[in-house]
Amino acid sequence: MPTLANMSLQFGSDVSSLLNIVWLLSFFVFIVYGQRIQVYIVGNDISRALNRLKLMKDKSRKEAVDYFLGTGKTSADPAVKIDEFLEYVTIMPVDLDPQGIVGKIEHITETRDERVRSEVKKMLPNAEPIKVSVAENILEIASSLNMIHKIVRHYYLLGKKTNSYILLVQLQMIMPQVLMEADALINAVDTFKLGQPVGDGIGPIIASKYMVNLPKQVVAKDTVMSVTEYKGRTLYVLKAEGPMGYVGEPGLAIQRVIEEMNVPLNAIIMVDAALKLEGEKTGDVAEGIGAAIGGIGTDKFRIEEVSSKHKVPVYAILVKQSILEAITVMRKDITDASDRVHTLIANLIEEKTKEGDKVLLAGIGNSLGVGQGA
Amino acid sequence: MSTAPAPQPPQQQTQQGKAKFTVYTIEECPACGQKTKRAFQVGDYITKDSANCSKCGNVTKITLIYAEPVVKSK
Numbered sequence: 001m002p003t004l005a006n007m008s009l010q011f012g013s014d015v016s017s018l019l020n021i022v023w024l025l026s027f028f029v030f031i032v033y034g035q036r037i038q039v040y041i042v043g044n045d046i047s048r049a050l051n052r053l054k055l056m057k058d059k060s061r062k063e064a065v066d067y068f069l070g071t072g073k074t075s076a077d078p079a080v081k082i083d084e085f086l087e088y089v090t091i092m093p094v095d096l097d098p099q100g101i102v103g104k105i106e107h108i109t110e111t112r113d114e115r116v117r118s119e120v121k122k123m124l125p126n127a128e129p130i131k132v133s134v135a136e137n138i139l140e141i142a143s144s145l146n147m148i149h150k151i152v153r154h155y156y157l158l159g160k161k162t163n164s165y166i167l168l169v170q171l172q173m174i175m176p177q178v179l180m181e182a183d184a185l186i187n188a189v190d191t192f193k194l195g196q197p198v199g200d201g202i203g204p205i206i207a208s209k210y211m212v213n214l215p216k217q218v219v220a221k222d223t224v225m226s227v228t229e230y231k232g233r234t235l236y237v238l239k240a241e242g243p244m245g246y247v248g249e250p251g252l253a254i255q256r257v258i259e260e261m262n263v264p265l266n267a268i269i270m271v272d273a274a275l276k277l278e279g280e281k282t283g284d285v286a287e288g289i290g291a292a293i294g295g296i297g298t299d300k301f302r303i304e305e306v307s308s309k310h311k312v313p314v315y316a317i318l319v320k321q322s323i324l325e326a327i328t329v330m331r332k333d334i335t336d337a338s339d340r341v342h343t344l345i346a347n348l349i350e351e352k353t354k355e356g357d358k359v360l361l362a363g364i365g366n367s368l369g370v371g372q373g374a
Numbered sequence: 375m376s377t378a379p380a381p382q383p384p385q386q387q388t389q390q391g392k393a394k395f396t397v398y399t400i401e402e403c404p405a406c407g408q409k410t411k412r413a414f415q416v417g418d419y420i421t422k423d424s425a426n427c428s429k430c431g432n433v434t435k436i437t438l439i440y441a442e443p444v445v446k447s448k
Contacts, residue, residue: 195416205438211421330441331395332442334440335438
């Protein structure tokens with residue numbers, strides 16, 4: 001006959017046995033199914049991010065369609081044409097034999113840009129150039145978001161299909177950065193629609209100060225130049241033509257100034273926005289040597305080629321900002337750097353050149369909302 | 375920067391990420407240097423001729439356009 005004390009002892013040992021079994025079972029489950037559980041958790045995380053990307057992609061497409069409908073008489077339903085644009089691909093040249101590849105890349109990107117602009121002009125036949133350029137920029141944003149969504153979806157589905165934990169975890173690790181870039185792109189749409197200068201436009205803003213009331217000449221596609229005098233030096237100032245959202249072809253422009261217009265330059269000063277590192281302050285200014293220009297690399301290549309061939313020193317002035325700040329409306333922190341940049345330009349000209357020398361100042365970046373004076 | 379108050383059109387606020395911004399246009403008189411800060415209007419761009427100077431009557435030029443964070447009033 002079990003006593004009460006014995007019963008409680010038996011009950012206690014039963015509970016601990018049960019816990020032991022649960023513990024052993026869970027141990028067994030995690031050993032066998034651990035990776036599947038992790039795949040499930042990581043997959044859910046990516047799925048949520050993918051939904052956010054899809055919302056952004058759809059919003060940018062809608063914004064593009066609305067902009068085309070609101071800007072002028074479009075010849076047909078713009079949605080069909082815009083969907084075609086979003087799927088438009090640029091096939092980069094083969095790089096097995098890299099000799100001459102920059103020229104090929106330049107040719108391909110120029111052809112693509114020309115095609116996009118002519119199609120946009122066809123869709124908005126009576127629109128002003130600034131609106132055509134804004135439409136081009138909005139299409140580019142929508143196209144980038146479409147591509148980001150497609151690539152992330154591809155790896156997500158591939159990871160799930162193959163139950164590849166490694167693939168999914170890698171995707172999950174880079175998702176915060178992907179979402180940050182996508183956020184920057186979607187936020188840029190409003191700025192472009194309103195024609196406001198973007199953070200990347202700090203270079204053109206600096207250059208425009210030297211160009212007001214001076215005659216302009218077109219030196220390359222969407223790129224204008226003025227010639228002025230500064231402390232006894234001849235100053236050639238160039239920027240992308242504003243207030244359209246163009247970046248121009250500063251590489252080709254500088255090459256033409258040196259080799260076609262035969263200007264014996266003594267210095268090139270480039271002012272551009274630069275991506276700041278985490279911890280750096282927006283609007284910090286850095287000085288350096290070399291071609292300060294981003295993009296696919298063709299302009300940088302041309303500037304490096306022509307400057308090294310003719311032994312022209314290239315000085316860089318960079319204004320730090322984040323990716324979000326670079327493609328959204330100009331912040332006060334960035335414009336506050338203007339005075340410091342003007343001082344650095346003056347110092348460079350005075351210290352590195354002498355009276356009678358010829359200096360080229362290039363304001364690199366998107367000229368949206370930044371004219372160059374009458 | 376010394377700026378004179380100008381008649382303010384309704385301020386357009388723009389959302390950038392989590393922060394809200396108001397975009398301003400700075401007009402500067404090339405003759406007397408008077409600077410005026412007003413809310414951005416669609417069509418404004420840097421170097422564009424703008425309103426007449428409130429001090430000397432000359433045509434002002436837009437010299438800057440920038441966004442400032444909206445300060446929450448407590």
